[in-house]
Amino acid sequence: MPTSSASLREVHDSVLELIADTPIVRAQRLDAGVCRLFLKLENHNPGGSIKDRIGLRMIEAAEQRGEIAPGATLVEGTAGNTGIGLALVAQQKGYKLILVVPDKMSREKIFNLKAMGAEVVLTRSDVGKGHPEYYQDLAARIARET
Numbered sequence: 001m002p003t004s005s006a007s008l009r010e011v012h013d014s015v016l017e018l019i020a021d022t023p024i025v026r027a028q029r030l031d032a033g034v035c036r037l038f039l040k041l042e043n044h045n046p047g048g049s050i051k052d053r054i055g056l057r058m059i060e061a062a063e064q065r066g067e068i069a070p071g072a073t074l075v076e077g078t079a080g081n082t083g084i085g086l087a088l089v090a091q092q093k094g095y096k097l098i099l100v101v102p103d104k105m106s107r108e109k110i111f112n113l114k115a116m117g118a119e120v121v122l123t124r125s126d127v128g129k130g131h132p133e134y135y136q137d138l139a140a141r142i143a144r145e146t
Contacts, residue, residue, distance in 0.1 A: 022040060025038065047084040048081070056085065072096070074097045087116035
């Protein structure tokens with residue numbers, strides 16, 4: 001991936017500074033009529049998706065409300081990239097993170113979550129909301145007990 005020499009010289013104190021600082025590209029070869037079309041490349045976030053923004057905002061909002069402080073344990077049920085965003089932010093801010101995920105989640109995502117320090121609890125993917133082993137319901141129970 002080509003990068004400018006200016007971006008290579010910039011040093012950041014935290015990977016969190018890179019969240020949402022994604023490039024914008026003008027679409028050159030798409031027919032947008034009389035409009036100019038711009039693309040925001042969210043896959044350039046540190047965790048690879050727009051969900052990094054969500055993870056950062058969720059944790060910062062809870063901090064601002066006084067609900068959490070570094071060292072706290074966070075629990076979330078997730079079936080996708082929100083977990084990666086949360087794991088990235090939690091690790092950088094000093095939170096323990098327990099993620100409850102359906103057993104259909106890819107092994108690569110689980111590996112990445114663990115590499116970022118998250119504890120991963122696998123649960124059944126063949127049950128629906130209201131079942132005690134549904135990932136969101138199990139996460140709520142773990143949060144109450146933690």
